[in-house]
Amino acid sequence: MPGFPGNNELQKAYDTSEDYPDLSKHNNWMAKVMTKDIYAKLRDVRTKSGYSFDQAIQTGIDNPGHPFIMTVGAVAGDEECYDTFADFFDPVIDKRHNGYSKDAKHKTDMNPDHIKGGDLDPKYVLSSRVRTGRSIRGLALPPHCTRAERRAVEKISVDALNCLKEEFAGKYYPLSNMTEAEQEKLIDDHFLFDKPVSPLLTCAGMARDWPDARGIWHNADKNFLVWVNEEDHIRVISMEKGGNMGRVFKRFCDGLNKVEELIKGKGHDFMWNEHLGYVLTCPSNLGTGLRAGVHAKLTLVSQDKRFDDILDKLRLQKRGTGGVDTASVGGVFDISNADRLGFSEVKLCQFVIDGVNTLVDMEKRLEAKKSIDDLIPTEKKN
């Protein structure tokens, strides 16, 4: 959170019931899961890095509800949070990820050879993108990290990225020292990320010390991009115009696997465990942290009253083309996997490939004024 870390010693003089947040107007997963007993148990507990439960839930208290989506309302300040505050995070994860028990195991599969198909119709699919995040084990996460830790994340990531070769060879642009020319170029390429303005993020403390140790790395071909120290330690993005999701995913896996090899070579690891998969700041991104998506022109099918149900059955999610907080424009939707945890990367990317193919078939049918009834999925994919 902004300002002070959560080690208010005088707080213990008050009974936990006096500190219990007023959640009567709230609608997020934190508020739905929170009870006086959970709060009483966790208020005075700290992780080894000094992060408190109050800090974890501050963003959910300060942001009662979002009009478009049910927000999580809690973040992790370090890897340990998910364990130290398991009494809280387990039910949040279970609800946010459509049923995930605390004993469940998450499968990781970053092998692009397991993908079938993946060359989507470019007449409808305008662009394809895969992103995820990774956290460097041993360093606190963006809500809680010190400036020194954040700078260490930058150094470790950039050292590794600068060793990449061939299609992955690229350059790092720190936000602090960007020239006007570089900034213009990055804006034109739609690569530049700015200081977060969403209160969901600022209330969690992720924007502290901006733009210190933040930056953008991309390869010469501008189709493999890494954000350093934005909402997560690193966000890795593979993208290109058109519909070749298969190629985008392969580049994604190859690049990320190389980066992991390089940081391991220096004695570092990504945060990962067999229950939660890759550990990231927001519980919504646990598991794969993966969002594979397209910008697709689905003017007719999106107006069908069954559209939302179709997406749900295909395990897909729609967004506006401006990102998570936006609405769609001109019949073009951002369509991506709805799940993050409990399915591997390959499986989720396959959902998107298969699902978008189905949606495009539907769109073509409707253009030809034919029925799509036989294409409607009857049960949820798995």
Add this chain to the structure above:
Amino acid sequence: MFSFAPRRLIIGAVGGLASLATFSYYKSNLFPTCHARSQAVRRYPPSADFPDLKKHNNVMATHLTPGIYARLRDVTTPNGCTLDGCIQTGVDNPGHPFIKTVGAVAGDEESYEVFKALFDPIIDERHNGYKPWDKHPTDLDFTKIRGGNFDAKYVHSSRVRTGRSIRGLGLPPACSRAERREVERVVVDALGKLKGTFAGKYYPLSNMTDAEQEQLITDHFLFDKPVSPLLLASGMARDWPDARGIWHNSQKNFLVWINEEDHTRVISMEKGGNMKAVFERFCTGLLQVEKLIREKGWEFMWNEHLGYVLTCPSNLGTGLRCGVHVTITKLSKDPRFNDILEAMKLQKRGTGGVDTAATGGTYDISNADRLGKSEVQLVQEVIDGVELLIQMEKRLENRRSIDDLIPPKKVTCSKVY
């Protein structure tokens, strides 16, 4: 059920320690207890954590040295406040176009003592040469005021505000929800006992009806969740609107804000130019509230060096801003206007508040100083200054010179910029 008395003993003890600490500031060879921060943090030397302040222009950035940071990074106040917490707002807000901001806040009363190596030079600069050994005079005897009834043709409204903090409770950047609710309880309990022209009512922000909200907006009393990044970055807006509210008397000229930027902000105001009456009401109301909280065993944060202790170092001392909305269309266009104000230790703002610009020749004119002069002195300076501004405006309206009225520049202590 909680037990009230034992907690207050603890709070009282901490408060007592705090006042002992601050009274002995200039003889102190205290080394603040080095509470262990996490192993992970101390793995890095302070130099690795030193903020990048190259593009910064605030008072904190001017005075924070790697040496000071190294000595204080791992130190906490008894309540757990850290230097990083105090300076976060200054790190996140490099500079303001209109004014040089302070760039640091206190998380609790002890912050000013434990982090004095940084706060002393900040206070020195911000308050035009206030030294660590200086004493601050407090004087709320309104009977000493001379004049103060301005020509209503020029002065549209008169207002005096200050802040008060409840000793023993964390300040808005760092307080817990329980502490914030305690502030609300203590203050509202006292305000509820005020009588006569001070009798009034409390409107908590959480449970306001639409009708109440409309009325408070119409009266220009309603304060909203802060949007200024200067405030948000310090953590003052956490848990909004929990334990925030507005209290005012039925005559609507004595108003208290609870848990906005400070524990309390006390405002006396009215339309027109009767600043004398405004200040009398201000002092009377404030002293009554203080008496009432003392009866319950509470007190305001105060010491003889810093006066009243508030969240922002700029409000230390009196925390007092005494101001008018005055129309001085001709004078404000005179090239000497800013120098005249400076010579009179006055400050101009737009009529929308600190972050705004003036419209149509009407300015908010108030005292520039807060610390080192008493409330009575500051209000008298505003009264004398505004009278002179009005006199100058009248001269200019009659196309006569104001040369003989221009005040000489006052000699002040060395300014460290």
